[in-house]
Amino acid sequence: MATALLLAGCSNGDSSGEPDTDPSAKGTHAGADAPPLKPLPAKIPDDLRPFYEQKLSWHSCGPAEFECATLRVPLDYDKPGDDLKDAAETVGLAVTRTKPQNGKGKPEGGSLHVNPGGPGGSAIEYVQQSAALAYPPQVREHYSLVGMDPRGVGRSEPVACLSDKQMDAYTRVDQTPDDAKETDALTAAYGRFAEGCEKRTGKLLGHVSTTEAARDMDVLRAALGDKKLNYVGASYGTYLGATYAGLFPQRSGRLVLDGAMDPSLSARRVNREQTAGFETAFKAFARDCVAMSDCPLGTDGVKEAGKNLSALLARVDRKPLKTDDPSRTLTESLATTGVIRAMYDEGSWPGLREALTAAKKGDGAPLLALSDDYYERGPDGSYSNIMYANPAVNCIDLPPAFSGAAEARKSVPSFEKASPVFGRGFAWAALNCAEWPVEPTGEPHRIAAKGADPIVVVGTTRDPATPYRWAQGLAGQLTPARLLTYKGDGHTAYLRGSDCVDSAVNAYLVQGKAPKDGTTCG
Incomplete structure (x- = not known):
């Protein structure tokens, strides 16, 4: 988190x-x-x-x-x-x-x-x-x-x-x-x-x-x-x-x-x-996102975008998503961390839009990658000591x-x-x-x-x-x-x-x- x-x-x-x-x-x-x-x-x-x-x-x-x-x-x-x-x-x-x-x-x-x-x-x-x-x-x-x-x-x-x-x-x-x-x-x-x-x-x-x-x-x-x-x-x-x-x-x-x-x-x-x-x-990200026709959180405004994100996370809570790694699924906690990681820098917003689009289609890999970056988890599964x-x-x-x-x-x-x-x-x-x-x-x-x-x-x-x-x-x-x-x-x-x-x-x-x-x- x-x-x-x-x-x-x-x-x-x-x-x-x-x-x-x-x-x-x-x-x-x-x-x-x-x-x-x-x-x-x-x-x-x-x-x-x-x-x-x-x-x-x-x-x-x-x-x-x-x-x-x-x-x-x-x-x-x-x-x-x-x-x-x-x-x-x-x-x-x-x-x-x-x-x-x-x-x-x-x-x-x-x-x-x-x-x-x-x-x-x-x-x-x-x-x-x-x-x-x-x-x-x-x-x-x-x-x-x-x-x-x-x-x-x-x-x-x-x-x-x-x-x-x-x-x-x-x-x-x-x-x-x-x-x-x-x-x-x-x-x-x-x-x-x-x-x-x-x-x-x-x-x-x-x-x-x-x-x-x-x-x-x-x-x-x-x-x-x-x-x-x-x-x-x-x-x-x-x-x-x-x-x-x-x-x-x-x-x-x-x-x-x-x-x-x-x-x-x-x-x-x-x-x-x-x-x-x-x-x-998040509101700043949502304002940017809903102005685009392909926004994964919809185009009905910032408030609805927040509701749609919450609904997506709730679905992931009920059923974690598959990722590139058969041994790791995307849970709600990891998905939330991935979203939060992208809030640190507006340059990450395009990547977050793609990750949310993928998650809606059942692919949790992009959000998991954002979460791993936040936790400083390496490709070999090792963690730095920051956490x-x-x-x-x-x-x-x-x-x-x-x-x-x-x-x-x-x-x-x-x-x-x-x-x-x-x-x-x-x-x-x-x-x-x-x-x-x-x-x-x-x-x-x-x-x-x-x-x-x-x-x-x-x-x-x-x-x-x-x-x-x-x-x-x-x-x-x-x-x-x-x-x-x-x-x-x-x-x-x-x-x-x-x-x-x-x-x-x-x-x-x-x-x-x-x-x-x-x-x-x-």
Whole structure:
């Protein structure tokens, strides 16, 4: 379920799920009473100096222009120890960076840290496979691009929970239970998942919070020899970047937070508001689809398109569809995930239309392919660790949305109000942290980052995964925030086709010229 990658309905104002697109309407939200995140002391504690003063050993890796190293950080910052070689009390974090160009040594701007979100997305894979190609030349010349997989993610002692076959079974579990038997099956699946994470991951599972990951970034900043941290974070990466700014405002440089999250919201509210975000994105897709004579959801308008999609998913729930793989059928949960995957990027809409057309004819293969892409399931049946790291971080960062199935069931109407199409499934998906084996260490909080350099917060008005109102909420908290709005579709805005957004962000990163607060790009 897409709710695994963040988890969203009613905020202040309109309860229909449509976002408030007034760039000036920032700062008024239900999380206003959340306590502030307190900065850490500017002075580095003596017991952390061995970590801050470590020298990284770099070696060539991946594409030719990259080099890699391992950073050691404390497993527990409250009990850091002093032996960097103690594998039981430290965590090894994988780092990559672009090599200095033309033998010029350190670039003028130093390092630019990049995180693609998730939580659970690999920064190393993103930097080596995407950022180094997508980032414009002026940015790549000004900085050394740096990616570090956060603790528990990718190559940094990854969280593990299930075997590949077990994960296949887990993704098929019905997330819209119709009766007590199906409800028990869903809650049991969540319980087995949590038990698997505890068994396969060990004590690291209690130390994968965003606060700890932000502290790790400061250790890396020091190890790279940078006085301040420059950073571009997308989606969950905005939460990580904002947390860094809140903890270390004096060491925060040029920060771009694209597809922003609001740290002041509870887990239930985050889940419900993301539900509304996906409804907004679906309506945009449906408006585009129903204008075409061959739209698989009909041509009678957006509301009817939603009803037709719900009817199709209900038929799949009763009778899963055949696919190219005789051992795998398309269940309702997998079909829904496939649809949700296409909501992240309007470029996926044509493929979704084809997949829905095929599903109506009894062929579930195209929707299954979209679902596999979302889950990062490879052709050989193997999964990346993103779907394990994701709940591990989310479940420790905030108290669970629901304490049990009864609360989840009671919330279904409010989620369905946020999204008639996705609400029921999203409500039950928000139950996944109820049986988590470690207690949460975080809570909703506001981040001011007073004293930090200007921070550019980017929000897309019809973003499904991080609703625009979250960008408004974060920008309203951050004292040095400049809100940059993109009126459009898809998840995040930088490097996704808007010259206006790209020019504003590039000017800030390279020249330090932050856009005027409230700047809007059409």
